Amino acid sequence: MNESPPLGIPPEDWAVTPVSVRVALLALLPLLPLVAENQRLQEQVTHLQARVADLEARLNQHSSNSSKPPSSDPPGAPPRRATRTRGRQPGGQPDHVGASRDPAPDDQITATILLRPERCPDCGLDLAACPLDPAAPIHHHVWDLPVIRPTVTDFQRHRITCPGCATPVRADLPPEVPRGAFGPGVAAAIALLHTDYRLSLREIPRLLGQFFHLPISVGATTQLYHAVGAAAAAPYAAVEAVVRQRDANIDETSWPQGTLPLWLWTMVTAVATLFRIGRRSRATLTAMVGPDFGGIITSDRLRVYA
Structure with a gap:
């Protein structure tokens, strides 16, 4: 056989190679690309099998074997096991320790009304001129919300005509005064109500009007909300x-x-x-x-x- 040696085999080695070995080697050479392709396909099959196993595990998750809520269960999910009741009625249980509101400290009392009995319910005697007993009175605290009205500051920008050149000069607003009609307290309240309390930008003007007597439009509410977002850009970064x-x-x-x-x-x-x-x-x-x-x-x- 006078075939040229395969790539990588020196001619002198090929010349002393037995003919049977040459024939077998030349027969195997066309299969080398198939071996590499087979190895690549095996690796791809292993990867796809792992992916299928992961997807099947996710599809088989439901509220009974994972932290997913019952509302996310697919139609084929097994029914949830009934929770075992403890035989207790809802609400406070017998002999439980009750809880009550602590009395307000003296520095938080905004008004004090002294009440004294006017007439004895047993004999009908008038008690108006009788002294109070030395025992401490029973305190009954009532918590309530006051009528809240916004503060309105009138910045009066006066004008003076310059006596030197007759130019009318108008006073400027201080740098800390908002150029719009609403102050930082309103803007902060809008941002808090929209983010933490999830009120829409259309509901917030109603709340500000009903509880705080603050007239404000939906457009102004939206502008103030975006202004707070812009102001928070630097600390957010x-x-x-x-x-x-x-x-x-x-x-x-x-x-x-x-x-x-x-x-x-x-x-x-x-x-x-x-x-x-x-x-x-x-x-x-x-x-x-x-x-x-x-x-x-x-x-x-x-x-x-x-």
């Missing part, structure tokens, strides 16, 4: 920079904004906590932790964390 340098626990919960199905993301570290509203996506996670985050994330194995 500072917190963002701190949490991105540490290991973090991250979770997300449904937080719809109107018709948008958004999520509230929470990034908790040992020194600070960061919140962010966005979609349940990898892009939102990257925007929260930054593209160069090198810490350890503890999460609930949502796909975006992989």
Whole structure:
């Protein structure tokens, strides 16, 4: 056989190779690409099997074998086991220690009304001129909300005509005075009611009007809310920079904004906590932790964390 030696075998080695070995080697050479392709396919099958097992495990999760709520159970989920009742009626149990409101301290009392009996209920004697008993009276404290009305400050910007050049000069507002009709207290209340108490920007003007007698429109409420967001940009960026340098626990919960199905993301570290509203996506996670985050994330194995 005068075939050229395969690539990598010197001619002198090939010349002393037995003919039977040459024939077998030349027959195997066309199979080498198939061996490499077979190895690649086996690795792909192993990866896909692991992925299928993970997806099946997720599909089989329900409220009985995971922390998912019963409202998320699919139609084929097994029925939840009935909780064992303890035979107790709801509410306070017999012989339980009761709780009562502590009396207000003296410095918090805003009004005191002295009450004295006027007539004896047994004999009908008039008690108006009788002295009070030395025993301490029984205190009955009533807590109530006062009628709250906003403060209105009238900044009167007077004008003076300059005697030197006859130019009319109008007084400027001080730097700390808002250029709009509402002060920082109103803006802070709007931000708190919309975020912590989840009132809509349309409900907030009604509450401010009914409880605080503050006339304000939906448009002005929206402008003040966005102004608070802009003012908080710098401290938010500072917190963002701190949490991105540490290991973090991250979770997300449904937080719809109107018709948008958004999520509230929470990034908790040992020194600070960061919140962010966005979609349940990898892009939102990257925007929260930054593209160069090198810490350890503890999460609930949502796909975006992989």
